[in-house]
Amino acid sequence: MKGSLIVVGFFALGCLLGWSGYLPQVVIENDITVYVLYLLMFQVGISIGSDKKLKEILSSIRPKLLLVPLATIVGTLSFSALISLVLTKWSVFDCLAVGSGFAYYSLSSILITELKEPTLGTQLAAELGTIALIANIIREIFALLGAPLFVKYFGRLSPICAGGATTMDTTLPIITRYSGKDLVFVSIFHGILVDFTVPFFVSFFCSL
Amino acid sequence: MFTVIGIMFCGIAVGYFFRKVESLQKIGTLISYTILLLLFLLGISVGANESIVNNLTTLGWQALLIAAAGTLGSVLAAWGVYHFFFKERSQG
Numbered sequence: 052m053k054g055s056l057i058v059v060g061f062f063a064l065g066c067l068l069g070w071s072g073y074l075p076q077v078v079i080e081n082d083i084t085v086y087v088l089y090l091l092m093f094q095v096g097i098s099i100g101s102d103k104k105l106k107e108i109l110s111s112i113r114p115k116l117l118l119v120p121l122a123t124i125v126g127t128l129s130f131s132a133l134i135s136l137v138l139t140k141w142s143v144f145d146c147l148a149v150g151s152g153f154a155y156y157s158l159s160s161i162l163i164t165e166l167k168e169p170t171l172g173t174q175l176a177a178e179l180g181t182i183a184l185i186a187n188i189i190r191e192i193f194a195l196l197g198a199p200l201f202v203k204y205f206g207r208l209s210p211i212c213a214g215g216a217t218t219m220d221t222t223l224p225i226i227t228r229y230s231g232k233d234l235v236f237v238s239i240f241h242g243i244l245v246d247f248t249v250p251f252f253v254s255f256f257c258s259l
Numbered sequence: 260m261f262t263v264i265g266i267m268f269c270g271i272a273v274g275y276f277f278r279k280v281e282s283l284q285k286i287g288t289l290i291s292y293t294i295l296l297l298l299f300l301l302g303i304s305v306g307a308n309e310s311i312v313n314n315l316t317t318l319g320w321q322a323l324l325i326a327a328a329g330t331l332g333s334v335l336a337a338w339g340v341y342h343f344f345f346k347e348r349s350q351g
Contacts, residue, residue, distance in 0.1 A: 061295045065302020070312055074303065084300045089266050091293045096270015098286045101278040118344055122336035130332025134324055141321075149322075150329045157294045161301060162263065174308070178318060181305055184298075185322035186329075193330045205334040206341035212333040254263055 058157060059188065085165050091158070092250070099247075119237055120244040123212040124252075127153060141179065144259040145171075149183045151252035153215030153245050154194060154222075156187030159253050166257035190215060194222045198229040207231060211238050216249055218242035 068074060131150025135143040148167070152159025164180030171179065194214040201209035207230045214222035219242030226238045277283055305311050311318065 058295065058298055062298040062302040062305075065299040065304075066306035066312075067302075069303035069306025069308070071306075074307070084297060084304070087293065087297050087300060088263070091290065091297060092263050092267040093270040093273075094286055094290045094293060096267040096272075097274035097277075097283060098270075098290060099267075100271035100274025100276075101280075101283040101286065102274075103278065103284075115344060118340045119337070122340040123333045126332035126334070126336030127329040128332075130328040130335075131325060133332075134328035138321055138324060146325060149325050153329075157298055161297050164301060164304075166263070177304060177308055178311055178314070180301065181311055181315075182318050182322045182325065184301075185319055186326040189323055189326035190330055193326060197330070201334050201337075205338040206346075208341040208345065209334040209337035212337035213330050215329075215333070250264060250267060 062184065084161070088161055088165055091161075095158075095250075116237060116240060117244075119208055119211060119241050120248075122208070123153065123215060123241065123245055124151075124248065126212060127151070127215070128252075144256045145179055148253050148256035149179065149186050151249065151256060152183050152187040152190075153217075153249055154187050154190040155216040155246060155249045156184050156191065158249055159187055160184035162250065162253045163257060166254055170257075191217055191221065194218075195225055198222075198225045202229045207234060208237075211241050214238075214242070216242060216246040219246070 127150050128147055131146045132143050134150075135141060135146035138146060141149075145167075148163055149159070152163075160180045160183040163183045164176050167176035167179055191214070194210065194217065197213060198210040201213055210222070210226045210230050211218050211234065214226060218226055219239040223235070223238055223242070227235050230238070274283060274286075
């Protein structure tokens with residue numbers, strides 16, 4: 052939770068600075084975000100490739116466990132598609148791109164802002180990116196606060212599916228507490244797998 | 260789209276090749292800083308954008324709807340998977 056507050060804090064700081072108008076026009080016009088994004092993706096790749104537990108995790112996968120991340124993906128995407136019927140401003144693929152952030156708010160919002168710019172234009176792309184940021188932060192908060200409720204009504208796997216890509220770090224303690232310690236490994240495996248899918252799904256739906 | 264994923268795969272290859280290098284294990288910290296920098300930059304472009312600032316409530320509501328839909332969908336699917344595939348094992 053502390054981590055998410057720092058992230059929101061930095062975003063808010065940037066907002067205030069941009070809004071204040073103190074920044075020289077050069078900074079706003081020359082967008083370096085895309086290069087920083089490339090740097091981030093390279094680093095994310097390095098962290099995956101150099102992970103010493105990668106082989107262990109890959110080899111201990113039982114086919115049945117794949118059903119958990121599958122439930123997360125199918126459930127999230129189908130309901131994100133449905134909600135586009137209410138949000139008439141955005142296409143079904145826009146809603147899917149936001150939904151497929153799976154609570155990984157930082158990466159999904161950045162990807163959407165950058166990748167949607169060519170088709171939606173700078174204005175709408177920035178709006179959708181902001182929606183993605185807020186929506187995926189809210190989802191993490193839901194997962195953190197709702198875990199006891201989810202277990203009660205939807206079974207022990209539901210806090211894991213609600214947590215999306217965060218179930219191997221930020222929401223792991225809550226999940227262990229309410230779903231049971233025996234699901235720790237399922238939770239970590241689920242988080243890593245869903246985390247992997249975020250860049251693929253987001254960029255896929257942005258390209259449609 | 261392909262640039263972003265392509266760069267990530269380059270990173271995976273580099274990371275795998277240099278996986279013995281101890282300092283690479285600390286890449287997570289570096290990632291957090293890059294994310295902070297990116298969100299700061301994103302914040303600047305959002306804050307400098309008058310139309311977003313004026314519509315923050317509307318955007319927030321839309322975000323809440325998508326978040327609620329995604330969460331509800333995933334817990335429903337979780338219930339299905341638990342009910343049909345996991346229940347007997349966990350009770351044992």
